[in-house]
Amino acid sequence: MDKLDRFIKLGRAGEGTYGVVYKAKNKITGKNVALKRIKLEKFYHKGDSEGVPPTAIREISLLKGLRHSSIVELLDVMQTTDKLYLVFEYLDLDLKRYLDNTEMPLEAELVRSYMKQLIEALAYLHSHRILHRDLKPQNLLVDKEGHIKLADFGLSRSFSLPTRTYTHEVVTMWYRAPELLLGAKMYCTGIDVWSLGCIMAEMLMKKALFPGDSEIDQLYKIFKVMGTPGEEVWEGVSLYPDYKPTFPQWESVDLTNMIKFHTQEEEDFILHMLTYNPSKRKTAKELLKTNYLKTAKLTAPEMNAFPHDIDEDSSWSNV
Numbered sequence: 001m002d003k004l005d006r007f008i009k010l011g012r013a014g015e016g017t018y019g020v021v022y023k024a025k026n027k028i029t030g031k032n033v034a035l036k037r038i039k040l041e042k043f044y045h046k047g048d049s050e051g052v053p054p055t056a057i058r059e060i061s062l063l064k065g066l067r068h069s070s071i072v073e074l075l076d077v078m079q080t081t082d083k084l085y086l087v088f089e090y091l092d093l094d095l096k097r098y099l100d101n102t103e104m105p106l107e108a109e110l111v112r113s114y115m116k117q118l119i120e121a122l123a124y125l126h127s128h129r130i131l132h133r134d135l136k137p138q139n140l141l142v143d144k145e146g147h148i149k150l151a152d153f154g155l156s157r158s159f160s161l162p163t164r165t166y167t168h169e170v171v172t173m174w175y176r177a178p179e180l181l182l183g184a185k186m187y188c189t190g191i192d193v194w195s196l197g198c199i200m201a202e203m204l205m206k207k208a209l210f211p212g213d214s215e216i217d218q219l220y221k222i223f224k225v226m227g228t229p230g231e232e233v234w235e236g237v238s239l240y241p242d243y244k245p246t247f248p249q250w251e252s253v254d255l256t257n258m259i260k261f262h263t264q265e266e267e268d269f270i271l272h273m274l275t276y277n278p279s280k281r282k283t284a285k286e287l288l289k290t291n292y293l294k295t296a297k298l299t300a301p302e303m304n305a306f307p308h309d310i311d312e313d314s315s316w317s318n319v
């Protein structure tokens with residue numbers, strides 16, 4: 001494949017649901033890229049059972065047209081008979097590893113700055129009628145200047161959401177909105193807002209807010225904190241396919257017992273995102289108007305969380 005020859009693989013950047021991600025360098029421009037390899041035979045496009053899913057290629061190619069400073073740019077899409085290669089701009093670190101590599105919860109201004117960028121990216125995606133559907137710290141990439149970017153947007157639309165990764169790891173449900181867990185067939189942009197609410201909590205807690213290990217455990221983890229939802233807080237909740245009148249009844253707890261908020265504004269902001277009723281949950285566009293986000297400014301993260309620049313020429317190998 002000639003197009004692939006343009007890149008030198010420098011090493012592995014990570015592993016995802018659909019395959020391996022390599023760090024690579026464009027030989028001509030010298031720019032680093034993330035090369036995501038997707039084995040097609042494992043993940044058939046909805047309905048398709050054989051060969052390369054042309055709809056997936058078309059949908060992904062559409063994503064090439066999207067440009068936003070807080071969305072990882074999809075530079076190119078390449079295809080062989082059984083593999084799809086996606087070329088993305090390269091960023092130093094994902095948020096999961098940033099959280100693992102730092103000891104303290106993120107500072108107030110860094111959380112605010114990150115949330116502003118993420119909500120802006122979401123408002124942009126949603127205005128183009130694209131749902132991310134799989135927001136989690138591993139899918140948010142950060143750099144040393146303080147930027148944070150959404151990765152993997154729209155990919156989950158082209159492939160059905162698998163329950164296991166290609167290496168059989170369980171796909172996380174920790175960031176999944178309650179309406180999805182209740183079996184909603186119709187859902188909207190609110191699912192991404194819920195996920196960002198969970199991620200914001202994780203920036204402040206340094207651990208996941210709702211770390212469920214099965215769908216029902218996920219639902220109960222949410223209920224135990226936010227209270228078991230009834231018609232009074234969420235009109236129509238009892239109509240969802242997987243709603244059971246026999247759900248254990250928990251009272252909501254004060255979030256301040258779990259999360260050490262810097263300010264009241266910060267707490268109010270997270271509550272807007274973790275609102276049960278999807279039609280009452282604020283949209284990304286509405287969230288951009290809050291006072292909390294108005295004062296946000298680019299804030300530098302902790303430098304020692306980033307990998308030391310290793311001599312790239314000595315580390316490259318042909319994988």
Ligand SMILES: Nc1ncnc2c1ncn2[C@@H]1O[C@H](COP(=O)(O)OP(=O)(O)OP(=O)(O)O)[C@@H](O)[C@H]1O
Pocket residue numbers: 013014015016017018019020021033034036072088089090091092093094134138139141151152
């Ligand atoms: N553009 C990129 N720049 C640098 N590293 C990246 C980039 N894209 C992905 N990675 C790294 O590779 C890892 C795996 O990426 P990928 O998005 O495929 O998997 P994932 O986020 O674990 O799963 P999913 O496919 O469900 O999103 C990421 O968590 C990140 O560490």
Ligand SMILES: [Mg+2]
Pocket residue numbers: 016138139151152
């Ligand atoms: Mg990802």
